[in-house]
Amino acid sequence: MKLVQVAGYLGSGKTTLILDLVRAMAVDGVKVAILxxxxxxxxxxxxxxxxxxxxxxxxxxxxxxxxxAGNLMKTLxxxxxxxxxxxxxxxPTGIAVPESIRETARMASRRVKVTLGPVIVLFDxxxxxxxxxYDTINRLVARQVNDADIVALSKVDAASEExxxxxxxxxxxxNPKARILRLSAExxxxxxxxxxxxxxxxxxx
Amino acid sequence: xxxxxxxxxxxxxxxHQEFNSCGFVMSMRRQTPLGEDELRAMARELMLAVTxxxxxxxxxxxxxxxxxxxxGGGIIYANTVGDPSDITVKGGGxxxxxxxxxxTLNSVILGLSGDEAASAAxxxxxxxxGIYGLKVNSKE
Numbered sequence: 001m002k003l004v005q006v007a008g009y010l011g012s013g014k015t016t017l018i019l020d021l022v023r024a025m026a027v028d029g030v031k032v033a034i035l036x037x038x039x040x041x042x043x044x045x046x047x048x049x050x051x052x053x054x055x056x057x058x059x060x061x062x063x064x065x066x067x068x069a070g071n072l073m074k075t076l077x078x079x080x081x082x083x084x085x086x087x088x089x090x091x092p093t094g095i096a097v098p099e100s101i102r103e104t105a106r107m108a109s110r111r112v113k114v115t116l117g118p119v120i121v122l123f124d125x126x127x128x129x130x131x132x133x134y135d136t137i138n139r140l141v142a143r144q145v146n147d148a149d150i151v152a153l154s155k156v157d158a159a160s161e162e163x164x165x166x167x168x169x170x171x172x173x174x175n176p177k178a179r180i181l182r183l184s185a186e187x188x189x190x191x192x193x194x195x196x197x198x199x200x201x202x203x204x205x
Numbered sequence: 206x207x208x209x210x211x212x213x214x215x216x217x218x219x220x221h222q223e224f225n226s227c228g229f230v231m232s233m234r235r236q237t238p239l240g241e242d243e244l245r246a247m248a249r250e251l252m253l254a255v256t257x258x259x260x261x262x263x264x265x266x267x268x269x270x271x272x273x274x275x276x277g278g279g280i281i282y283a284n285t286v287g288d289p290s291d292i293t294v295k296g297g298g299x300x301x302x303x304x305x306x307x308x309t310l311n312s313v314i315l316g317l318s319g320d321e322a323a324s325a326a327x328x329x330x331x332x333x334x335g336i337y338g339l340k341v342n343s344k345e
Contacts, residue, residue, distance in 0.1 A: 038311055042311055044271045047280070063217065066216065093313075094313065
């Protein structure tokens with residue numbers, strides 16, 4: 001099974017994107033499972049995602065990049081030995097560090113067959129000033145962007161061209177190697193392209 | 206949907222030490238049925254109420270407030286990042302209007318402890334419920 005990570009700061013549009021990605025990827029018999037992590041004690045995103053009719057595994061009780069990393073590993077093992085999906089889309093919390101999750105997946109790959117797909121990080125263009133100006137948030141967002149293979153500039157339908165350009169410049173400064181694309185759940189811009197890239201890209205474990 | 210157990214917990218990443226979260230479930234009931242349009246309006250009001258109460262409690266920043274409201278076989282979900290102009294309310298599919306409502310709420314806050322964030326969110330939700338004539342039957 002191939003693991004695709006959809007990360008990004010709180011409120012950047014991860015759950016909405018995943019609903020669209022699943023629709024684009026689950027064609028021709030491709031089995032997609034969703035693994036979702038809410039940082040709060042009571043998971044909410046899993047309830048929303050389960051409406052898509054896909055297999056949804058919900059991890060609550062803390063952040064999967066640190067506090068409950070062991071649960072991620074166990075869940076990947078369970079998925080890999082029981083349901084065996086072709087693609088697992090992981091939605092970590094909005095405060096997760098993507099590379100830590102990748103590391104956990106590498107460890108899981110010693111027990112079940114997991115191939116690491118791309119890390120997609122969403123960057124909310126409508127809040128670029130907040131994301132880059134407040135220290136605590138900026139440090140976290142910079143780390144998330146730094147760990148990305150693909151950065152999707154989200155909510156471009158609601159942001160000014162100036163804010164989008166500023167977001168793209170900031171992302172390119174932090175991670176010059178990341179591919180950057182524009183994304184709008186509202187208009188559908190970028191969804192198909194992102195699904196294509198996520199399916200195509202296979203990084204060896 | 207299935208949920209994993211809590212299992213072994215490690216310490217928080219240093220990058221998100223200042224973020225704390227809370228979550229709760231409330232089951233409520235009132236004397237008259239809840240329609241879909243009313244639930245949508247209520248969801249928006251709830252986002253505003255929890256945001257405001259959280260800020261009054263001293264939050265530096267609202268990371269995310271998310272709620273799922275289940276009633277009449279349907280589901281309404283709402284979320285906000287603390288900006289009144291950026292509240293999303295989606296979902297639907299309510300069959301016949303019901304007098305029962307189950308609310309699941311989750312928030313991630315910067316600058317409050319988990320207990321402080323929980324108190325603020327619970328208090329806001331209880332006042333909100335009272336305004337709409339809902340009696341809280343149980344809390345988790």
